[in-house]
Amino acid sequence: xxxxxxxxxxxxxxxxxxxxxxxxxxxxxxxxxxxxxxxxxxxxxxxxxxxxxxxxxxxxxxxxxxxxxxxxxxxxxxxxxxxxxxxxxxxxxxxxxxxxxxxxxxxxxxxxxxxxxxxxxxxxxxxxxxxxxxxxxxxxxxxxxxxxxxxxxxxxxxxxxxxxxxxxxxxxxxxxxxxxxxxxxxxxxxxxxxxxxxxxxxxxxxxxxxxxxxxxxxxxxxxxxxxxxxxxxxxxxxxxxxxxxxxxxxxxxxxxxxxxxxxxxxxxxxxxxxxxxxxxxxxxxxxxxxxxxxxxxxxxxxxxxxxxxxxxxxxxxxxxxxxxxxxxxxxxxxxxxxxxxxxxxxxxxxxxxxxxxxxxxxxxxxxxxxxxxxxxxxxxxxxxxxxxxxxxxxxxxxxxxxxxxxxxxxxxxxxxxxxxxxx
Amino acid sequence: xxxxxxxxxxxxxxxxxxxxxxxxxxxxxxxxxxxxxxxxxxxxxxxxxxxxxxxxxxxxxxxxxxxxxx
Numbered sequence: 001x002x003x004x005x006x007x008x009x010x011x012x013x014x015x016x017x018x019x020x021x022x023x024x025x026x027x028x029x030x031x032x033x034x035x036x037x038x039x040x041x042x043x044x045x046x047x048x049x050x051x052x053x054x055x056x057x058x059x060x061x062x063x064x065x066x067x068x069x070x071x072x073x074x075x076x077x078x079x080x081x082x083x084x085x086x087x088x089x090x091x092x093x094x095x096x097x098x099x100x101x102x103x104x105x106x107x108x109x110x111x112x113x114x115x116x117x118x119x120x121x122x123x124x125x126x127x128x129x130x131x132x133x134x135x136x137x138x139x140x141x142x143x144x145x146x147x148x149x150x151x152x153x154x155x156x157x158x159x160x161x162x163x164x165x166x167x168x169x170x171x172x173x174x175x176x177x178x179x180x181x182x183x184x185x186x187x188x189x190x191x192x193x194x195x196x197x198x199x200x201x202x203x204x205x206x207x208x209x210x211x212x213x214x215x216x217x218x219x220x221x222x223x224x225x226x227x228x229x230x231x232x233x234x235x236x237x238x239x240x241x242x243x244x245x246x247x248x249x250x251x252x253x254x255x256x257x258x259x260x261x262x263x264x265x266x267x268x269x270x271x272x273x274x275x276x277x278x279x280x281x282x283x284x285x286x287x288x289x290x291x292x293x294x295x296x297x298x299x300x301x302x303x304x305x306x307x308x309x310x311x312x313x314x315x316x317x318x319x320x321x322x323x324x325x326x327x328x329x330x331x332x333x334x335x336x337x338x339x340x341x342x343x344x345x346x347x348x349x350x351x352x353x354x355x356x357x358x359x360x361x362x363x364x365x366x367x368x369x370x371x372x373x374x375x376x377x378x379x380x381x382x383x384x385x386x387x388x389x390x391x392x393x394x395x396x397x398x399x400x401x402x403x404x405x406x407x408x409x410x411x412x413x414x415x416x417x418x419x420x421x422x423x
Numbered sequence: 424x425x426x427x428x429x430x431x432x433x434x435x436x437x438x439x440x441x442x443x444x445x446x447x448x449x450x451x452x453x454x455x456x457x458x459x460x461x462x463x464x465x466x467x468x469x470x471x472x473x474x475x476x477x478x479x480x481x482x483x484x485x486x487x488x489x490x491x492x493x
Contacts, residue, residue: 325444
């Protein structure tokens with residue numbers, strides 16, 4: 001064998017060669033000399049340990065010669081790392097750009113050089129997740145999908161509620177509890193779905209589509225609080241597009257107060273928690289009930305009371321008026337009669353007095369013509385044999401006996417001569 | 424004539440009787456006749472009112488139930 005200036009003439013067994021190689025690699029890239037490696041996840045597989053194939057970002061998968069780093073993280077360090085990633089809503093998946101920290105190891109039985117992961121740059125991953133989220137929102141906005149479900153008309157009385165949730169969870173109980181205690185007859189049609197984890201997006205999409213086809217008034221997607229990772233399924237593009245495509249209004253009540261998922265952005269109405277969502281739906285029904293049942297009922301009652309009060313007051317007032325009117329009328333008539341009576345008495349008295357005066361005057365006048373008085377003055381009354389008073393010479397004849405009445409008696413006298421009086 | 428017609432007709436007739444009293448148009452001969460007629464109308468209206476109130480009292484709790492429901 002020829003001498004190579006950088007090589008050695010020593011012939012090594014395979015095992016010895018690997019020992020030498022391992023020692024060399026470890027001295028530069030081993031446990032004591034870890035490195036950061038950046039790349040795109042081409043493939044990820046987890047079974048206790050997690051295995052990641054990392055390639056240069058942007059390299060084509062069809063390129064058979066692209067370098068691949070077979071990285072792995074053993075179960076013990078992976079458990080806390082996974083937890084940390086999940087808390088931030090990150091799931092290692094193909095296409096994700098990731099910075100891995102670790103060291104090279106050599107697995108001689110398969111002749112493979114691997115990379116043992118000890119750390120993952122979570123902050124970097126978060127930035128990437130945020131970027132991808134922003135890109136998705138921008139895409140949905142550009143397609144006009146962000147407002148699509150908001151344009152769907154909501155039933156004025158959404159009593160048929162389609163529910164996408166996981167029964168037994170706190171969010172499910174909080175939401176259904178609000179509907180149950182609202183006093184209204186909500187009919188809840190539940191389509192069970194995982195609300196976290198990798199299977200969740202597909203199940204949520206299927207549930208929304210099932211309920212949309214079923215014909216409910218609204219679809220409620222409900223999930224209680226959790227880590228960002230727990231809620232990551234609600235940032236999934238498939239879920240977002242399912243909401244936009246739904247012909248039924250989709251309401252969301254996902255997570256805690258501060259959480260806002262892409263599903264929330266896509267939804268017709270978003271409540272900050274499942275409890276609030278239940279309150280909001282009950283509030284819609286209550287609002288309708290108030291406007292169309294309670295208020296009209298109140299108005300009918302008020303108007304009825306008002307009409308009856310007015311009618312009662314009217315009849316009572318008319319009764320009083322009639323009593324007083326008749327009394328006044330009778331009193332007026334009575335006063336008129338009393339007045340008339342008094343007038344009559346006065347008039348009668350006056351008439352009597354006047355008559356008495358007239359009578360006295362007549363009496364006095366008559367007394368002046370009293371025959372007795374005349375007889376006493378020397379006048380006499382001559383009557384013929386027929387008793388008729390003689391007032392003319394024609395009433396007697398010569399030789400006729402006449403009776404002469406004087407004041408104290410009468411005597412007979414014979415007419416011896418008639419002598420006329422020259423006027 | 425005991426028939427006083429519907430509420431509005433009866434009320435109009437009663438108003439006319441009251442107006443004739445107010446205007447002093449009622450003679451003593453007419454007074455009793457008008458008073459009797461007014462009394463008939465008032466009693467009829469009161470009877471209707473009582474009957475209506477009884478029906479309302481029966482229905483009001485049912486409406487109140489609607490108002491109390493939450």
